[in-house]
Amino acid sequence: MVKIKDIAESCGLSIASVSKALSGKSDLSQKTIEYVQQVAKEMGYVPNASARLLKTNRSYNIGVLFVDKTSSGLEHEYFSTILNSIKDEAEKNGYDITFISHHFSNNNLTFYEHAKYRNVDGVIIASVDFKDPEVIKLVDSSLPTVTIDYDFNDKSSVDSDNVQGIQDIISYLVENGHKKIAFIQGDDTSVTQKRVTSFYRACAIHNVPVKEEYIKQGAYHIPQVSGKATRELLELPDRPTVIMYPDDYSLLGGITEIEKHGLRIPEDISIVGYDGIKLSRLLRPVLTTYVQNSSEIGIQAARKLIDLIENPKTSLPERISVKGYMQKGETVKKIN
Amino acid sequence: MVKIKDIAESCGLSIASVSKALSGKSDLSQKTIEYVQQVAKEMGYVPNASARLLKTNRSYNIGVLFVDKTSSGLEHEYFSTILNSIKDEAEKNGYDITFISHHFSNNNLTFYEHAKYRNVDGVIIASVDFKDPEVIKLVDSSLPTVTIDYDFNDKSSVDSDNVQGIQDIISYLVENGHKKIAFIQGDDTSVTQKRVTSFYRACAIHNVPVKEEYIKQGAYHIPQVSGKATRELLELPDRPTVIMYPDDYSLLGGITEIEKHGLRIPEDISIVGYDGIKLSRLLRPVLTTYVQNSSEIGIQAARKLIDLIENPKTSLPERISVKGYMQKGETVKKIN
DNA sequence: TTATCTTACTAAAACGTTTGACTAAGATAT
DNA sequence: ATATCTTAGTCAAACGTTTTAGTAAGATAA
Structure with missing residues (x-):
């Protein structure tokens, strides 16, 4: 060379x-x-980036921490879209992306150690267990970090606006005459908590009575779980008129179950998803769902992190909320 | 520190x-x-990895080149699954992953220069335009490389076995009595060429006459294009009994078109996808499709690259072919 | 006893940069 | 003629490692 x-x-x-x-x-x-x-x-x-780094202490390299419990965070469209837009935005600004993770090999580095080892200038954290002490240690370190869909005190984060999302869904359902609204929640995460709180609040505002048996524990991205919850809802003596799912993908498990019961969508029962995956527009009926602006989330996260890196004195912790929008598909029926 | x-x-x-x-x-x-x-x-x-690298000339870092023309390679499930498994396998072996790309910023590095700049030990190349001179330069360089779904002379590659895939589909269709088989191709890539060649060969073997009007130019991942091709096929005087699509996602554009024509699947017309995306199992009817073993592809690519890196003298260029399997869903009807 | 071998370490160069302090030569000012 | 200022560069240390060659001290062999 x-x-x-x-x-x-x-x-x-x-x-x-x-x-x-x-x-x-x-x-x-x-x-x-x-x-x-x-x-x-x-x-x-x-x-030679490494030689340069040694003197300047700047790598122009951003760490990305993506560790789903199912170890397939990247395979969910929501996250792969975020990653893709982080990558694009970072590259536009002259930064590269390196994955941060546990090393299952010889040396067992924590996330923080790994980030230090690779000399990344900052880290974007998404799709992890935010209660993990290692994650907390990383966020509390001197490294600039931006978390996605989770807020730490005095740290920057970018969130999909889940409160607004649920609110918009409820408003739309109420507009269409629905009063018996069932809600299958995702796993117990802060995102879920926000959605649930927003659900109760929106129902209160619209004078929609909340029946506890309409609220179901569920999970993200597991059709079987949504299927099971759906079955239980359908077998209630006083069946809901609409079911809200944690995400578009697991909603499909619900559809299967609904069809098994010989019911039609939306004539006999309405359904609403969450995410707005690309397929949601292609399915028939077209899914009614809340579309998260995932690429914008990635862009904002990358921008904020780079801002923190380049202006350590002046860049303040910030909570950025990215709005989505209702996709008014064909799975919600207007009733009386 | x-x-x-x-x-x-x-x-x-x-x-x-x-x-x-x-x-x-x-x-x-x-x-x-x-x-x-x-x-x-x-x-x-x-x-400090950088200081270490300076002396040892080894970064334990693997470059990944993923540049779709649509700049969303990562958003296709096939590629995000491959990436995820590359990442897992690399980490198991003590390697990290850094994305290689153009820098749109100050310095305009070629792929090869970028790889050198970041001192990666080798590069995995997927989802790019393999005719791009920059890609060719990278592959021809002294850096170890593994390409995915494309073969270069004397270089290692991992391929999804497209020949076998098409063969299996045709066999399955013939078993089910189909003789009028339409085939919507993807974009003109080496993968498509292999599939097309395999299509003709398999048809010949099974004595299935190939009608030229049953062969359609199409594109990967664009439902509209598959929709248009489907329409043309449906309007033929002598309509095919089954349509093969370039991928599961664009197949959905075909379904829409079929329904517009008032036809039922599979009663009136059978369809077959390609890829085996997770959703294909959740749709009703369940898709009949060829499931590519994408995570195995990523694993093999990572393993081969690490082998090339660690045993430069003894590791030979290799072409690894990864087989998939038929998912016998509900979209193909058995005919007389 | 002296020569050789081990053991357990150290010295220092090198990897490819960046950067603050320095300098020589010419230009300008007094 | 001397002092000061510019201009256009050079010197050398430093960043955090690895590694080759070396060494001092003790053990073993002849």
Whole structure:
């Protein structure tokens, strides 16, 4: 690999001068700067990020922590879209992305140690167990961090606006005459808590009575669980007119169950999803669901992290909330 | 950050001794080794990958090149599953993953330059335009590379077995009495070429006449395109009894079109997808499709790359083919 | 006793950069 | 003519490691 020294020799200049010429600044003659850059190009010079980092303490590398309990965080469309937009936004700003994780090999580094080991300038944390002491240690460290869909005190985060999402769904259902609203929750996470709180609040505002038997514990992304909850709801003496699911994917487990009961959607029962996965528009009937703006979430997270990295003195902890919108599909029936 | 020098001072040893003690090998007394490791742990020492790399020329970091033309390679389940399994397998072996890409910022590095800049030990290439001169340059460089779903001369690759896949589908269709088989192809890539060749061959073997009007140019992951092709097929005077789609996702565009024509699946027309996305099992009717073993593809790619990195002398270029299997769903009707 | 071998360490160079302090030569001011 | 200021560069240390060659002290062999 050609290095600065080679260019220096080729140009008859000192290493220091070449380094300065390549970075463009400093007190070299314009002629020299251009000459050096020209030669560097011809020689196929590529700087060495590691050597540079050693001196500057800046890696222009962002760590991304993505560890689903099911170890397939990336396979959920919501998260892969977020990752993709983090990547794009980071690249636009000259940053690369490295995954942070446990090392199952020789050395067993914690998340924080791993981030230090790789010298990342900051970390974006998504789809993890936010109660994990290791995650907490990472967030509490001196490294800039941005969490997604979870808030830590005095730390920056980007959230999908779950409160607004549930509110919009309830408003829409009420507009369509629904009063018997069932809600299958996801796993017990802060996202779920926000949704549940918002659910009760919105129902109260709209004078919709909340029946406890309409509220079901469920799980994200597991069709079987939504299926089971659906069955229980359908077998209630006083059946709900609409069922809200934790996400579009697990909703499909509900559909199966509904069809097993010989019911039609939306004629006999309405359903609402959450997420707005791409497929939701292709299914027939088209899903009524709340579309999360996942790529915007990724963009905001990357921007905020880079801001924290580049302006450590002036960038304040911030909670960014990203709104989505109702996709008014065909799975909710207007009743009397 | 605590560094080796700090440990050395604390232990009253030289830097060299500490370094050796931490790596465990070499000619130090067992007592010293244990003592040093103990102190290092207490002081919270984390090695610095960049400094280490500078001396050893090994980063234990793998580059991943994932650039879809639609710039959303990651959002396709096939690729996000591959990425996820690359990541898992790499981590198990002590490697990290960094994305390789163009830098849209200040310095405009080629893929190869970027890989060099970040000192990755090797690169896995997937979901790119393999005709891109930059990609070719990267593959032809001295860096170990593994391509996914594309073969370069004398280079290692991992392929989903598309030949077998199409063969299995045709066999299954023939078993079920189908002779009028339509095939909507994906974009013009090497994967498509393999599938098309396999299609003709399999049809020949089974004595299925291939009607040229049953073969349609299409595209991957674009429901509208599959929808249009479907419409044209349905309007043929001699309609096919089954339509093969380039992928499960775009197949949904076909379903919409079929329903518009008032036809039922599979009673009036059979359909077959490709990929085996998770949703394919949840849809009703359950999709008949060929399931690609995408996580195995990622695992194999990571393993081969690490093998190439660690055994540069003995590891030979290899073409690994990963088989999938037929998911016999409910979208193909058995006919007389 | 002296020579050789082990053992347990240390010294110092090197990896490729960046950067603050320095300098030589010419220009300008007095 | 001397002092000061610019300009255009150079020097050398430093970043945190690894590693080769070396060494001092004690053990063993002849």
